[in-house]
Amino acid sequence: xxFVNKACFPRPRLSYQRILAIADDNEHAWLQLAExxxxxxxxxxxxxxxxxxxxxxxxxxxxxxxxxxxxxxAALDPHDVNARLIGRARARRLAM
Numbered sequence: 001x002x003f004v005n006k007a008c009f010p011r012p013r014l015s016y017q018r019i020l021a022i023a024d025d026n027e028h029a030w031l032q033l034a035e036x037x038x039x040x041x042x043x044x045x046x047x048x049x050x051x052x053x054x055x056x057x058x059x060x061x062x063x064x065x066x067x068x069x070x071x072x073x074a075a076l077d078p079h080d081v082n083a084r085l086i087g088r089a090r091a092r093r094l095a096m
Contacts, residue, residue, distance in 0.1 A: 027053050034072075043077050050076070067094045 017033065034049035054069040067090055074087025 024052070025056060027056055030056075038076065046076055047073060064094065 023029075030049045030053045034046045034053070037043070037046035037049060050069055050073050054066050054073070057065040057069060071087045071090050071094070074083040074090065077083065
C-alpha cells in the first residue's frame with residue numbers, strides 16, 4: 001500500500017507545489033497539499049500547509065474558518081493526545 005501512495009502522489013503533489021510557488025495565497029492548493037501529506041503520514045508537511053491556510057483565514061477576518069483549520073490541525077496525528085484534547089476544546093467553543 002505504501003508503494004501505491006508513493007507512486008500515485010508525486011505528480012499531483014508537485015503540481016500543487018508549483019501552484020503555491022506562483023500564488024502562495026491559493027487556499028485550495030494548500031488544502032489539497034495537506035490532504036496528500038496526511039495520506040502519506042507526513043504530518044510536518046501537512047501541519048505547514050494547514051497553518052498557512054489558518055493564517056490566511058485569520059488575516060481575512062474569518063474566525064470561524066480559522067477555528068475549523070485549528071481543529072483539523074489538532075486531529076492530524078492520531079497519537080498526539082494533547083492536540084486532540086485541544087481540538088475538542090476548540091470544537092466546543094466553535095459550537096457555542
